Amino acid sequence: MKFKYQLLLLSLLIISIKSVSAQEIKSYNFNELEPIFHYQNDTTYVINFWAMWCKPCVEELPEFEDIRKDYTDKKVKVILISLDFGKNTEDRLLGFLKKKNINAEVVLLDDPDANSWIGKVDKNWDGALPATLIYKKGIRKVFTRQISYDELAGSIDKLNNQPN
Amino acid sequence: MKKVLILGLFIVAAIGIQAQGYQIGDKAKDFKLKNVDGKQISLADYKDAKGFIVIFTCNHCPYSVAYEDRILEIDKKYKEKGFPVIAINPNDPELYESDSFDNMIVRAKEKGFTFPYLMDETQDVFKRFGATKTPHVFILSNKSGEYTVEYIGAIDNNYKDASQVTSTYVEDAVDALLQNKKPETTSTKAIGCGIKTKG
Numbered sequence: 362m363k364f365k366y367q368l369l370l371l372s373l374l375i376i377s378i379k380s381v382s383a384q385e386i387k388s389y390n391f392n393e394l395e396p397i398f399h400y401q402n403d404t405t406y407v408i409n410f411w412a413m414w415c416k417p418c419v420e421e422l423p424e425f426e427d428i429r430k431d432y433t434d435k436k437v438k439v440i441l442i443s444l445d446f447g448k449n450t451e452d453r454l455l456g457f458l459k460k461k462n463i464n465a466e467v468v469l470l471d472d473p474d475a476n477s478w479i480g481k482v483d484k485n486w487d488g489a490l491p492a493t494l495i496y497k498k499g500i501r502k503v504f505t506r507q508i509s510y511d512e513l514a515g516s517i518d519k520l521n522n523q524p525n
Numbered sequence: 526m527k528k529v530l531i532l533g534l535f536i537v538a539a540i541g542i543q544a545q546g547y548q549i550g551d552k553a554k555d556f557k558l559k560n561v562d563g564k565q566i567s568l569a570d571y572k573d574a575k576g577f578i579v580i581f582t583c584n585h586c587p588y589s590v591a592y593e594d595r596i597l598e599i600d601k602k603y604k605e606k607g608f609p610v611i612a613i614n615p616n617d618p619e620l621y622e623s624d625s626f627d628n629m630i631v632r633a634k635e636k637g638f639t640f641p642y643l644m645d646e647t648q649d650v651f652k653r654f655g656a657t658k659t660p661h662v663f664i665l666s667n668k669s670g671e672y673t674v675e676y677i678g679a680i681d682n683n684y685k686d687a688s689q690v691t692s693t694y695v696e697d698a699v700d701a702l703l704q705n706k707k708p709e710t711t712s713t714k715a716i717g718c719g720i721k722t723k724g
Contacts, residue, residue: 414587415718416621444716446587446685473685475716476678476694488679489658489719505657506719 386443386451388469391478397440398482398494404436405497405520407513410470410482410490412445413457417507418491422463424510428517429465437517439465444490446471497523546655549711553665553672556650558613558643559626561633566611566641568665568672575607576666576675576702578695581656583614584632585623586718588684589659593636595680595687596660599695600640608664608699610640615651615659620721648722658717664698664708675702678713 400406409425411418422441429439441463443454450469458467472478479488483503486492493504495513497520504512547553555568568577580596582589600610618625626644633642645651654663655677664676676698681690698708 412587414585417719417721473683473689475684476682476713479714479716487657488714488716490717491719 386454386467386469388451388471390472391470391481394442394468394470395478395481398496401498403497404438405495405517407437407439407517408442408494408496409440410442410444410492412443412490413453414445415490419461421491421507421509422461424508424513426463426465427510428513431514432517435517435521437521441465441467442470443467444470446473495520497521545652547653547663547674547677549674549677551674553663553674554653555670555672556653558645558650560641560643561626561630561638566643568611568667569670571609571667573607574609574667576664576699577672578603578608578610578699579654579663579665580610580612580680581615581651581654581659581661581663581720582612583616583621583624583659583718584628585616585621586659588717591684592660592680597636597639599680602696603699604639606699606703608703612638612640612642613645613650614642615645615648615656616721617648617723620723624721651720656720658715658719660717661715662695664695664702666702676708676711679715682713684716 397406397408407425407428409418409421411422413419425439425441428437445454454467454469458464475488479486482492483494483501485503486494486505489505491507493508493513495502495504495516500520500523502516557565557567560566568574571577578599582592582596596610596612603609614624614629616624622628629642629644632638656663660680662676662678662680663674665672666675676695678694680695682692682694683690694710694713697710701708
Protein backbone atom coordinates (compact mmCIF):
# COMPACT_ATOMS: atom_id res chain seq x y z
CA MET A 362 0.00 0.00 0.00
CA LYS A 363 2.74 2.40 1.03
CA PHE A 364 4.77 1.50 -2.03
CA LYS A 365 1.77 2.16 -4.26
CA TYR A 366 1.35 5.57 -2.68
CA GLN A 367 5.01 6.42 -3.27
CA LEU A 368 4.73 5.25 -6.84
CA LEU A 369 1.73 7.50 -7.33
CA LEU A 370 3.59 10.46 -5.87
CA LEU A 371 6.58 9.76 -8.07
CA SER A 372 4.49 9.53 -11.21
CA LEU A 373 2.65 12.73 -10.31
CA LEU A 374 6.01 14.43 -9.89
CA ILE A 375 7.21 13.15 -13.26
CA ILE A 376 4.01 14.24 -14.96
CA SER A 377 4.19 17.71 -13.47
CA ILE A 378 7.85 18.14 -14.46
CA LYS A 379 7.09 16.94 -17.97
CA SER A 380 4.16 19.26 -18.44
CA VAL A 381 6.20 22.24 -17.28
CA SER A 382 9.08 21.46 -19.62
CA ALA A 383 6.83 20.58 -22.55
CA GLN A 384 5.54 24.06 -23.30
CA GLU A 385 5.75 27.29 -21.45
CA ILE A 386 5.30 30.61 -23.12
CA LYS A 387 7.26 33.60 -21.97
CA SER A 388 6.45 37.16 -22.83
CA TYR A 389 9.15 39.67 -23.73
CA ASN A 390 9.54 43.25 -24.85
CA PHE A 391 11.79 43.84 -27.85
CA ASN A 392 14.90 44.79 -25.88
CA GLU A 393 14.73 41.54 -23.97
CA LEU A 394 14.24 39.55 -27.16
CA GLU A 395 16.76 41.39 -29.36
CA PRO A 396 19.79 39.10 -28.71
CA ILE A 397 18.09 36.21 -30.54
CA PHE A 398 18.44 38.15 -33.81
CA HIS A 399 22.20 38.49 -33.45
CA TYR A 400 23.71 35.24 -32.20
CA GLN A 401 27.20 34.68 -33.60
CA ASN A 402 27.44 30.89 -33.19
CA ASP A 403 27.36 28.21 -35.89
CA THR A 404 23.61 27.57 -35.63
CA THR A 405 21.19 28.72 -38.33
CA TYR A 406 18.25 30.53 -36.74
CA VAL A 407 14.81 30.43 -38.33
CA ILE A 408 12.66 33.09 -36.71
CA ASN A 409 9.04 33.50 -37.70
CA PHE A 410 6.66 36.32 -36.75
CA TRP A 411 3.09 35.12 -36.56
CA ALA A 412 -0.24 35.30 -34.74
CA MET A 413 -3.12 32.88 -34.21
CA TRP A 414 -5.58 35.09 -36.10
CA CYS A 415 -3.28 35.41 -39.12
CA LYS A 416 -4.45 32.88 -41.69
CA PRO A 417 -1.29 32.66 -43.84
CA CYS A 418 0.77 32.45 -40.63
CA VAL A 419 -1.27 29.53 -39.35
CA GLU A 420 -1.09 27.85 -42.75
CA GLU A 421 2.70 27.92 -42.74
CA LEU A 422 3.18 26.82 -39.11
CA PRO A 423 3.34 23.09 -39.98
CA GLU A 424 6.17 23.84 -42.42
CA PHE A 425 8.20 25.31 -39.57
CA GLU A 426 7.37 22.33 -37.37
CA ASP A 427 8.54 19.96 -40.13
CA ILE A 428 11.76 21.93 -40.52
CA ARG A 429 12.34 21.71 -36.77
CA LYS A 430 11.94 17.93 -36.86
CA ASP A 431 13.92 17.32 -40.04
CA TYR A 432 16.83 19.53 -38.98
CA THR A 433 17.10 18.34 -35.37
CA ASP A 434 20.70 17.21 -35.82
CA LYS A 435 21.79 19.96 -38.17
CA LYS A 436 22.31 22.99 -35.92
CA VAL A 437 19.08 24.68 -36.84
CA LYS A 438 16.93 26.47 -34.28
CA VAL A 439 13.32 27.40 -35.02
CA ILE A 440 11.77 30.16 -32.92
CA LEU A 441 8.17 31.24 -33.43
CA ILE A 442 7.48 34.77 -32.21
CA SER A 443 3.80 35.27 -31.52
CA LEU A 444 2.41 38.80 -31.75
CA ASP A 445 -0.95 37.80 -30.36
CA PHE A 446 -2.57 40.15 -27.90
CA GLY A 447 -5.80 40.30 -25.93
CA LYS A 448 -7.17 38.35 -23.01
CA ASN A 449 -5.46 35.17 -21.73
CA THR A 450 -3.02 35.16 -24.62
CA GLU A 451 -0.66 32.62 -23.02
CA ASP A 452 -3.43 30.11 -22.31
CA ARG A 453 -4.99 30.52 -25.73
CA LEU A 454 -1.58 30.03 -27.33
CA LEU A 455 -0.87 26.86 -25.36
CA GLY A 456 -4.23 25.38 -26.35
CA PHE A 457 -3.73 26.35 -29.97
CA LEU A 458 -0.22 24.89 -30.20
CA LYS A 459 -1.35 21.66 -28.58
CA LYS A 460 -4.23 21.32 -31.02
CA LYS A 461 -1.97 22.01 -34.00
CA ASN A 462 0.75 19.76 -32.58
CA ILE A 463 3.42 22.45 -32.81
CA ASN A 464 6.36 21.79 -30.51
CA ALA A 465 8.80 24.42 -31.73
CA GLU A 466 9.84 27.10 -29.26
CA VAL A 467 7.24 29.85 -29.04
CA VAL A 468 7.73 33.22 -27.36
CA LEU A 469 5.39 36.17 -27.07
CA LEU A 470 6.56 39.60 -28.18
CA ASP A 471 4.52 42.16 -26.28
CA ASP A 472 5.85 45.54 -27.34
CA PRO A 473 3.19 47.82 -28.82
CA ASP A 474 5.61 50.54 -29.99
CA ALA A 475 6.21 48.54 -33.17
CA ASN A 476 7.89 51.37 -35.08
CA SER A 477 10.71 51.29 -32.52
CA TRP A 478 11.65 47.66 -33.23
CA ILE A 479 10.47 46.51 -36.70
CA GLY A 480 13.56 47.97 -38.37
CA LYS A 481 15.84 46.32 -35.78
CA VAL A 482 14.63 42.86 -36.81
CA ASP A 483 15.71 43.48 -40.39
CA LYS A 484 15.95 46.56 -42.55
CA ASN A 485 13.97 44.79 -45.28
CA TRP A 486 10.95 44.08 -43.07
CA ASP A 487 8.27 46.75 -42.97
CA GLY A 488 6.01 45.18 -40.35
CA ALA A 489 3.59 43.06 -42.38
CA LEU A 490 2.72 39.60 -41.05
CA PRO A 491 3.76 36.90 -41.67
CA ALA A 492 7.51 37.46 -41.83
CA THR A 493 10.46 35.11 -41.47
CA LEU A 494 14.10 35.82 -40.78
CA ILE A 495 16.70 33.16 -41.46
CA TYR A 496 20.26 33.91 -40.38
CA LYS A 497 23.58 32.45 -39.47
CA LYS A 498 26.08 34.85 -37.96
CA GLY A 499 26.12 37.91 -40.21
CA ILE A 500 24.27 36.44 -43.20
CA ARG A 501 20.56 37.17 -43.16
CA LYS A 502 17.59 36.55 -45.39
CA VAL A 503 14.11 37.84 -44.75
CA PHE A 504 10.84 36.67 -46.28
CA THR A 505 8.00 39.18 -45.94
CA ARG A 506 5.26 36.76 -46.99
CA GLN A 507 4.05 33.20 -46.49
CA ILE A 508 6.86 30.69 -47.01
CA SER A 509 6.98 27.02 -47.99
CA TYR A 510 8.99 24.11 -46.61
CA ASP A 511 11.14 24.02 -49.74
CA GLU A 512 11.97 27.70 -49.52
CA LEU A 513 12.87 27.34 -45.85
CA ALA A 514 14.96 24.24 -46.49
CA GLY A 515 16.69 25.88 -49.47
CA SER A 516 17.70 28.94 -47.45
CA ILE A 517 18.80 26.88 -44.45
CA ASP A 518 20.89 24.51 -46.57
CA LYS A 519 22.59 27.43 -48.22
CA LEU A 520 23.52 28.96 -44.86
CA ASN A 521 24.55 25.62 -43.37
CA ASN A 522 26.90 25.04 -46.30
CA GLN A 523 28.64 28.37 -45.77
CA PRO A 524 32.19 27.84 -44.53
CA ASN A 525 32.41 28.83 -40.86
CA MET B 526 20.19 25.30 -62.39
CA LYS B 527 16.44 25.32 -62.12
CA LYS B 528 16.75 26.27 -58.45
CA VAL B 529 19.02 29.17 -59.29
CA LEU B 530 16.55 30.35 -61.89
CA ILE B 531 13.66 30.15 -59.44
CA LEU B 532 15.68 31.96 -56.79
CA GLY B 533 16.53 34.60 -59.38
CA LEU B 534 12.87 35.04 -60.21
CA PHE B 535 12.07 35.45 -56.53
CA ILE B 536 14.75 38.11 -56.16
CA VAL B 537 13.45 39.96 -59.22
CA ALA B 538 9.90 39.70 -57.87
CA ALA B 539 11.00 40.92 -54.43
CA ILE B 540 12.87 43.88 -55.92
CA GLY B 541 9.88 44.61 -58.14
CA ILE B 542 7.57 44.73 -55.15
CA GLN B 543 9.90 46.98 -53.19
CA ALA B 544 10.53 49.34 -56.06
CA GLN B 545 6.80 49.85 -56.51
CA GLY B 546 4.83 52.23 -54.39
CA TYR B 547 5.00 55.85 -53.42
CA GLN B 548 7.88 57.50 -51.63
CA ILE B 549 7.62 60.72 -49.63
CA GLY B 550 7.30 63.66 -52.02
CA ASP B 551 5.87 61.58 -54.88
CA LYS B 552 2.76 62.73 -56.70
CA ALA B 553 -0.14 60.39 -56.05
CA LYS B 554 -2.60 59.49 -58.77
CA ASP B 555 -6.32 59.81 -58.12
CA PHE B 556 -8.47 56.68 -58.00
CA LYS B 557 -12.13 55.77 -58.31
CA LEU B 558 -13.37 53.12 -55.90
CA LYS B 559 -16.72 51.85 -54.69
CA ASN B 560 -17.82 53.05 -51.26
CA VAL B 561 -19.97 51.04 -48.83
CA ASP B 562 -22.92 53.29 -49.82
CA GLY B 563 -22.59 52.06 -53.42
CA LYS B 564 -21.22 55.34 -54.78
CA GLN B 565 -17.91 55.71 -56.60
CA ILE B 566 -15.46 57.95 -54.72
CA SER B 567 -12.46 59.87 -56.05
CA LEU B 568 -10.12 62.35 -54.39
CA ALA B 569 -11.24 64.88 -57.02
CA ASP B 570 -14.72 64.81 -55.43
CA TYR B 571 -13.26 66.70 -52.45
CA LYS B 572 -12.67 70.08 -54.07
CA ASP B 573 -12.02 71.92 -50.79
CA ALA B 574 -9.83 69.29 -49.11
CA LYS B 575 -6.37 70.46 -48.09
CA GLY B 576 -5.34 66.86 -48.09
CA PHE B 577 -6.31 63.30 -47.24
CA ILE B 578 -5.58 60.71 -44.61
CA VAL B 579 -5.69 57.57 -46.75
CA ILE B 580 -5.78 54.46 -44.54
CA PHE B 581 -5.55 50.93 -45.92
CA THR B 582 -7.51 48.91 -43.42
CA CYS B 583 -9.95 46.00 -43.28
CA ASN B 584 -12.42 44.04 -41.19
CA HIS B 585 -10.53 40.91 -40.22
CA CYS B 586 -7.23 42.23 -38.96
CA PRO B 587 -6.95 42.72 -35.17
CA TYR B 588 -4.56 45.65 -35.65
CA SER B 589 -7.15 47.35 -37.84
CA VAL B 590 -9.91 46.61 -35.34
CA ALA B 591 -7.73 47.97 -32.51
CA TYR B 592 -7.44 51.23 -34.45
CA GLU B 593 -11.09 51.65 -35.55
CA ASP B 594 -12.09 54.00 -32.73
CA ARG B 595 -8.92 56.03 -33.18
CA ILE B 596 -9.55 56.33 -36.93
CA LEU B 597 -13.05 57.62 -36.15
CA GLU B 598 -11.55 60.19 -33.76
CA ILE B 599 -9.01 61.29 -36.35
CA ASP B 600 -11.72 61.74 -38.99
CA LYS B 601 -13.89 63.69 -36.56
CA LYS B 602 -11.03 65.98 -35.66
CA TYR B 603 -9.52 66.58 -39.10
CA LYS B 604 -12.37 66.34 -41.60
CA GLU B 605 -13.61 69.81 -40.72
CA LYS B 606 -10.04 71.13 -40.88
CA GLY B 607 -9.77 69.88 -44.45
CA PHE B 608 -8.13 66.47 -44.01
CA PRO B 609 -10.78 63.75 -44.26
CA VAL B 610 -10.03 60.07 -43.70
CA ILE B 611 -10.42 57.82 -46.76
CA ALA B 612 -10.38 54.15 -45.72
CA ILE B 613 -9.61 51.51 -48.34
CA ASN B 614 -9.91 47.75 -47.92
CA PRO B 615 -7.19 46.23 -50.14
CA ASN B 616 -7.78 42.55 -49.40
CA ASP B 617 -9.03 39.93 -51.84
CA PRO B 618 -12.29 38.77 -50.23
CA GLU B 619 -11.86 35.35 -51.82
CA LEU B 620 -8.96 34.87 -49.42
CA TYR B 621 -10.73 36.49 -46.46
CA GLU B 622 -14.51 36.25 -46.53
CA SER B 623 -14.87 38.71 -43.64
CA ASP B 624 -13.37 41.40 -45.89
CA SER B 625 -16.08 41.06 -48.56
CA PHE B 626 -17.95 44.14 -49.75
CA ASP B 627 -21.10 43.01 -47.90
CA ASN B 628 -19.17 42.57 -44.68
CA MET B 629 -17.58 45.99 -45.15
CA ILE B 630 -21.10 47.47 -45.27
CA VAL B 631 -21.96 45.62 -42.05
CA ARG B 632 -18.81 46.80 -40.25
CA ALA B 633 -19.21 50.41 -41.41
CA LYS B 634 -22.76 50.43 -40.01
CA GLU B 635 -21.84 48.70 -36.73
CA LYS B 636 -19.05 51.16 -35.97
CA GLY B 637 -20.77 54.17 -37.52
CA PHE B 638 -17.93 55.03 -39.89
CA THR B 639 -18.02 58.76 -40.66
CA PHE B 640 -15.60 58.32 -43.57
CA PRO B 641 -15.79 56.48 -46.88
CA TYR B 642 -14.82 52.82 -46.67
CA LEU B 643 -13.78 51.83 -50.18
CA MET B 644 -13.13 48.50 -51.78
CA ASP B 645 -9.96 48.13 -53.87
CA GLU B 646 -11.65 45.58 -56.10
CA THR B 647 -8.92 45.22 -58.70
CA GLN B 648 -6.19 45.60 -56.02
CA ASP B 649 -4.47 48.15 -58.27
CA VAL B 650 -4.69 51.05 -55.83
CA PHE B 651 -2.88 49.46 -52.91
CA LYS B 652 -0.14 48.27 -55.26
CA ARG B 653 0.26 51.73 -56.75
CA PHE B 654 0.51 53.23 -53.26
CA GLY B 655 2.85 50.48 -52.10
CA ALA B 656 0.70 49.56 -49.11
CA THR B 657 1.82 46.24 -47.65
CA LYS B 658 -0.42 45.75 -44.62
CA THR B 659 -3.44 46.90 -42.70
CA PRO B 660 -3.55 49.41 -41.18
CA HIS B 661 -1.13 51.42 -43.35
CA VAL B 662 -1.48 55.21 -43.60
CA PHE B 663 -0.60 57.56 -46.47
CA ILE B 664 -1.15 61.26 -45.86
CA LEU B 665 -1.54 63.33 -49.03
CA SER B 666 -1.56 67.09 -49.41
CA ASN B 667 -3.77 68.62 -52.09
CA LYS B 668 -2.74 71.61 -54.21
CA SER B 669 -5.60 72.09 -56.69
CA GLY B 670 -5.80 68.44 -57.59
CA GLU B 671 -2.10 67.70 -57.28
CA TYR B 672 -1.70 65.16 -54.53
CA THR B 673 1.68 64.86 -52.80
CA VAL B 674 2.64 62.03 -50.44
CA GLU B 675 3.65 63.65 -47.14
CA TYR B 676 3.68 60.78 -44.64
CA ILE B 677 3.70 56.97 -44.79
CA GLY B 678 3.38 54.59 -41.87
CA ALA B 679 1.68 53.97 -38.55
CA ILE B 680 -1.14 55.88 -36.87
CA ASP B 681 0.64 56.16 -33.52
CA ASN B 682 3.10 54.31 -31.31
CA ASN B 683 0.84 51.88 -29.43
CA TYR B 684 -1.32 49.42 -31.37
CA LYS B 685 -2.62 47.81 -28.20
CA ASP B 686 -3.75 50.63 -26.01
CA ALA B 687 -4.82 54.09 -27.15
CA SER B 688 -4.39 55.47 -23.63
CA GLN B 689 -0.68 54.58 -23.67
CA VAL B 690 0.12 56.42 -26.90
CA THR B 691 2.98 58.90 -26.58
CA SER B 692 3.56 59.72 -30.29
CA THR B 693 0.59 60.54 -32.51
CA TYR B 694 2.39 60.33 -35.86
CA VAL B 695 -0.65 60.95 -38.09
CA GLU B 696 -2.03 63.83 -36.03
CA ASP B 697 1.41 65.46 -35.78
CA ALA B 698 1.90 65.20 -39.55
CA VAL B 699 -1.52 66.68 -40.35
CA ASP B 700 -1.05 69.45 -37.75
CA ALA B 701 2.22 70.40 -39.46
CA LEU B 702 0.62 70.38 -42.92
CA LEU B 703 -2.23 72.56 -41.64
CA GLN B 704 0.42 75.12 -40.66
CA ASN B 705 1.96 74.84 -44.14
CA LYS B 706 4.96 73.02 -42.71
CA LYS B 707 6.46 69.68 -43.66
CA PRO B 708 5.86 66.95 -41.06
CA GLU B 709 8.85 66.35 -38.79
CA THR B 710 8.39 62.58 -39.04
CA THR B 711 7.54 61.55 -42.58
CA SER B 712 7.74 57.80 -42.25
CA THR B 713 7.35 55.15 -39.59
CA LYS B 714 7.05 51.37 -39.68
CA ALA B 715 3.61 50.05 -38.86
CA ILE B 716 2.94 46.52 -37.70
CA GLY B 717 0.02 45.00 -39.59
CA CYS B 718 -1.65 42.13 -41.37
CA GLY B 719 -0.04 41.45 -44.73
CA ILE B 720 -2.42 42.42 -47.56
CA LYS B 721 -4.10 39.34 -49.03
CA THR B 722 -3.63 38.98 -52.75
CA LYS B 723 -3.47 36.09 -55.19
CA GLY B 724 -0.70 37.79 -57.10
